[in-house]
Amino acid sequence: MSNAHAAPAAGTYNQDNPQPHHHGHHFESNEHEFSAAKQGMWLFMVTEVLMIGALFVGYLLFRLRFPEAFHEAHKELNVKLGALNTVVLIISSATMVLGVSAVQRGNNRRAVKLLIATVLCGAIFCTVKYFEYSHKFHEGIFPGGNYRFEGLTTPHVPLFFSFYFLMTGVHAFHVIVGMSLITWLIIKIKKGQISKDYFTPVELVGFYWHFVDLVWIYLFPLLYLLG
């Protein structure tokens, strides 16, 4: 980039005039650095899969053991809200893809708008979850030993809700982390630390966000739909 040599004073960089990137001293080039970062992110995704995978395995085992209880319990979930959230997350995935490609093409302004849209989708998701949770708590549907919902007293129903809260809770935690990361990206872009020559963080957070969406795509049918 032209301004790599005539370095302007700090603070003059912004989203229209991003700063050049210097790769770490132990890498040969920006591409080298990027490929390493990408590999690292993939490995991190693998650990995430295993972590959530353990919960899925647990859920399936107990489902096999207490099919009636799980069947009864899942009727308490609100399929409409679940479906709404599914749609919201799919939209957010789309805005994320578009945002990343905007950055890659150097269109930082467009990227910021799309990323803001993505965060907003995340926020809608969380709000809906908040209402679902508080409705459950209001009825006395707590996980495991704290369950005190009168309407459904089949034994082992509380276990279903343990898994429900654990799995959606872990997922919601990831959504919130994702939203924070995207907010951080927006700030970075505004400060001019991201350019079409250096967009590693954007692409990696993008991976992460898609992963989080994908988990929901499995959670939704497993918890809300499968009887």
Place this chain on the structure above:
Amino acid sequence: MSYSTPSEIHGDNYLNHEKGLWSWMTTVDHKRIGLMYLATVLFFFLVGGIFALIIRLNLMRAGHPIVDANTYNKLMTYHGAIMVFLVIIPAIPAAIGNFVLPMMLGAKDVAFPRLNLASYYIYVAGAILAVTSLVVGGADTGWTFYTPYSIRTSGAVIWVLAGAFVAGFSSILTGLNFIVSIQKLRAPGMTWNRLPLFLWSLYATSVIQVLATPVLAITLALLIFEHVFKVGIFDPALGGDPVLFQHFFWFYSHPAVYIMILPSMGVISEIIPVFSRKPIFGYRAIALASFGIALVAFLVWGHHLFVSGQSELANFIFSLLTMFVAIPTGVKVFSWVGTMYKGQITFKAPMLYAMGFIELFTIGGLTGVFLATLAIDVHLTDTYFVIAHFHYVMVGGTIMGFVGGMHYWFPKVTGKMYNEKIATWAFWLLIIGFNLTFGPQFIAGSEGMPRRYWSQLPEFDFWNRLSTYGSWFLAVGFVTIAYNMIKSAKSGPKAGDNPWRALTMEWQSPSPPPHDNFGEVGPTCTAWPYEYKGANV
């Protein structure tokens, strides 16, 4: 950590590149991070060791306890948990590996230096949580945290669980960092066929760390939720399944034992050729064996549950699969011995430790096969036979390799040479002390002496007494080593850049190495690191 700096040797090096405590705490230099890990690990090794000495004193004579039962159970729990989560898992990868791995690759640092520093602080945070649990009353579950006891006992266990949970992420991130470093940062010319075996073994270890640790993390988190929210998944009183907890726990903790041993095997694979002046025998087989072990490691966890009430079919499968672990391990052991054949062997401390490793690990491994044999394990499980088995592999194996590695790379790290005579003495103290401590436990265990017992029956007194005497030798041995290292780091003679005339890349840089390891331009790899031929002999 403060070693007095031999700046007169080479001028700028990583120790004096920047000065002051703050420069250490904020460093992203893998060598400094390695040393910080080392210091912390050794501190906890001392703590865990002192707990062990109290345990031994308590068991010395039946009917003469020196602590009460609750205290004993806590000591036993913290001894195990500290040694496993805070000592032996980070010992070789995070401490020695951090220092050596980039240099062996001919790289200037690991792939993600800041992540590396973060891993260290995450580890420290885990350690602080674990120590906090001691303050709030102490956990008494054993390091395996079996439910439902761990749900019923006092809440202090939450802090240990949180500590192990957090420390687990440090381990994951280190593994991730190492895989990417090996994949992406090999020096020009370093083909896969030229990768030193220590790095092969760290690679295999990292794969296990990345794949297995997340399952531990979620399991420990679930156990915390059992306490806080009564989720009931592992609690039979709420319809949960205590045996499921054991499956989850060992799905991590069995592979974890290979996280502990593989790096140590890697150290041995470096030391033996150097001191035999011969190429390693069966390079490919050893590298492959590491991955063979890593693979099988994921399929055998059920051998810890032979009497748990799991199905006979499961017992059948897990016993059979466990047998296969012994095969690649055997290949390694035989290859090390084969490397010595027709060599020109010198017996410097690292070589002594390597030989000590072979002796003790073989015993530990062979007794592992006893335990893998279904019928035999039914009697031996939860007796001191198991205790002896895993101390032989973990202390006799991993710790021997760790201490051997500390001697081997000591000149590189400090630029000084340790005192060979003292090191030799310490070695013999350890070998004698070790066999005296844990040898008798095999016998007592076979006779049925159960583990985690605060008071033993008098009929086991003889063996218990021998074991306690042995532990004193061990303590003196370790203190001797510590003395030697500290003294030599301060005022040992200059070592030179490559005192062992080794061929791996880390020895091609000055000792202690400069901040960026090899200077501005990194090295090029031109040959197999075991090419002991002609002038190299």
Place this chain on the structure above:
Amino acid sequence: SDVAVMWDHLYWFLFWLSVFFFVLVVGGMLYFAIVYRKQEGKKPKYIVDHHALEAFWTIVPTILLLGIFAWGWDVYKHQVSAPSDAAEVRVIGKQWQWTFQYDDGVTSNHLVVPVGKPVKLLMTSQDVLHSFFIPNFRVKQDVVPGMYTSVWFEPKVTGEHQVFCAEYCGTTHSGMLARIIVLDAEKYELWKNGKLKIKEDTKVASKDQVQLALSTDKVDGNQSSDTLAGKQSSATTLAAAHIPLPQQGAKLVEAKGCVACHSLDGSTKIGPSYKGIFGKQVELMDGSKVVVDENYIRESIQKPQSKVVKGFNPVMPPYTKEMIGEEDMNAIVAYIKSLN
């Protein structure tokens, strides 16, 4: 016992095999260390590998290990398969003692058995995990709350054997001991009839130590055992009157109201009759089949909804541990069993 003998054979085989490999490896290492120590003017030989040798030391251990596995499995089958004529005794583990319940209503803290007869223990726990370990018979089995597990053994000579709790269970885990006393048939009868008393000296290292441990036990969270200990379950009271276990069970199904829905004569009321169901296969609502055994009955009582018998409505209320304790449960199971 026979199993112990088989076990010892395998153990010593492994021992000598290990000695062989140890000598091979460590002996070889020491031999090389001496012969090939550094000597002036000598050069090491450049050897990289030797494929035949490597194949050899891969294949031979593989064969050996498969053999070891097969032998281990064989002995294991003997260890876990009780002969069908084994006398059954029920065992309850709780922090920190063992209780043995005989079919004829006797309960005891020692296991007294006749010589030369196989004995099968049906075990469960009232609180946390325990493990029933008899070193002399080379058997051990975890005792798990919420399910039955079992061990069996056949004592060949009269005498005493130590029992340990081998799964960590809290403060006095090391005090959770018991004795197995093997008597000849004659003495055994005497004991059964209450005419022979067993001396109360468990081999606990020393009694006052245990006391010490108990008195310092404050932080331990064993509420469950506390509350359960506080409530004498009715089987315990009946046991005091030496009523045989099945009869205790008969009294209990009446007292707890089971007979409102379950007949004893084979006729169907709201629920299936108890008569002759033990050991039979029943079809469940979802079409699968299960054999009625101890664990199934227990589950049917505690969690009736999890396996509903075909043709019935899932109306049976669950009976929790507080309503039917382990002693009662054992009695009821023994009773249903006796209706065959």
